[in-house]
Amino acid sequence: MIDVVHIFLFTFLAVIAIAVIRLRDLFAAVMLMGIFSLLSASLFTVMDAVDVAFTEAAVGAGISTVLMLATLSLTSSKESMKYARPQPLALVAVVLTGAALMYATFVMPRYGDSTAPIHHHVADDYIERTHDDIGVPNMVTAILASYRGYDTWGETTVIFTACVGVMLLLGGGRTFYLWRHRDDDDDEDGAV
Amino acid sequence: MIRHVILRALSKLLIPLIMIFALYVQFHGDYGPGGGFQAGVIFGAAIILYTLMVGLEAAKRVFRPRVLEILVAFGLLLYGGVGVVAILEGGNFLDYGVLLHDPVHGQHLGILLVELGVGITVASVMATIFFLFAGRGRSDV
Numbered sequence: 001m002i003d004v005v006h007i008f009l010f011t012f013l014a015v016i017a018i019a020v021i022r023l024r025d026l027f028a029a030v031m032l033m034g035i036f037s038l039l040s041a042s043l044f045t046v047m048d049a050v051d052v053a054f055t056e057a058a059v060g061a062g063i064s065t066v067l068m069l070a071t072l073s074l075t076s077s078k079e080s081m082k083y084a085r086p087q088p089l090a091l092v093a094v095v096l097t098g099a100a101l102m103y104a105t106f107v108m109p110r111y112g113d114s115t116a117p118i119h120h121h122v123a124d125d126y127i128e129r130t131h132d133d134i135g136v137p138n139m140v141t142a143i144l145a146s147y148r149g150y151d152t153w154g155e156t157t158v159i160f161t162a163c164v165g166v167m168l169l170l171g172g173g174r175t176f177y178l179w180r181h182r183d184d185d186d187d188e189d190g191a192v
Numbered sequence: 193m194i195r196h197v198i199l200r201a202l203s204k205l206l207i208p209l210i211m212i213f214a215l216y217v218q219f220h221g222d223y224g225p226g227g228g229f230q231a232g233v234i235f236g237a238a239i240i241l242y243t244l245m246v247g248l249e250a251a252k253r254v255f256r257p258r259v260l261e262i263l264v265a266f267g268l269l270l271y272g273g274v275g276v277v278a279i280l281e282g283g284n285f286l287d288y289g290v291l292l293h294d295p296v297h298g299q300h301l302g303i304l305l306v307e308l309g310v311g312i313t314v315a316s317v318m319a320t321i322f323f324l325f326a327g328r329g330r331s332d333v
Contacts, residue, residue, distance in 0.1 A: 050225040058233040066240055070325035135296040136222040145303040149286040153271055156310050160268045163317040170324040
């Protein structure tokens with residue numbers, strides 16, 4: 001029964017991906033990518049990875065779509081036809097990479113295999129120790145915030161750096177400059 | 193600024209619920225799915241919805257860019273600060289067990305604080321980035 005759901009979701013993902021590639025209307029493509037993210041989130045839910053599904057639904061289907069629409073409102077919602085002619089070299093590169101990736105899947109453990117190495121590297125240790133060490137019921141939170149706290153700290157720094165980058169590119173840093181020079185001009189808040 | 197009555201009424205109804213849900217996801221992350229990152233994104237989405245409803249300038253009077261900029265750094269510093277306090281208490285960086293007398297309670301407190309830091313940073317980053325994108329292409333930017 002669960003296989004039927006998997007096949008159903010994966011088929012839709014493939015159909016939407018092909019549709020996004022073929023569309024020239026970027027507005028429709030952005031909307032389809034939102035649906036793609038929502039379907040991915042459903043897939044993660046079916047796989048019992050609810051924390052990942054939550055993130056995918058909030059970021060992929062929510063914020064990314066809004067930011068891409070905001071970008072479209074600044075540019076054009078039609079794809080440029082500059083690269084519309086066939087690119088044989090690109091096709092060869094994509095086919096070769098795809099074939100290599102598919103070849104690599106043959107030696108991977110089967111989907112859902114409980115003896116796969118990924119499930120026995122550190123996972124056993126976490127599952128055994130979380131209850132006594134940390135005592136929070138959600139093991140994902142325990143691993144992310146405590147066992148792997150250093151990684152999460154790095155991820156937060158990445159988000160911070162991304163924000164600083166966007167501020168530098170789009171001019172958000174002016175707020176602080178204007179705040180320091182607020183005595184020069186009265187209506188600086190409206191000009192930010 | 194949207195003058196459409198149905199959209200305005202629905203947004204007014206939804207925004208407080210979205211914000212409460214974000215706080216629930218934030219502080220219930222130890223017990224159910226979710227955590228600081230997801231909560232921050234949901235809170236950011238509520239701010240974006242508010243901005244779409246009332247317009248950029250009105251939203252900036254409520255969520256001041258200056259305050260958001262400080263919050264972006266504050267969340268990260270809160271996270272790092274917990275790590276530094278752990279060092280001062282005699283443990284390793286981000287080793288929450290030493291924060292309180294009982295290691296398990298220390299872990300609870302540490303996780304709560306760092307998740308709060310992540311949530312604050314992510315929410316203010318999302319709002320800041322959206323404000324910058326939405327403010328682009330105007331004569332006054």
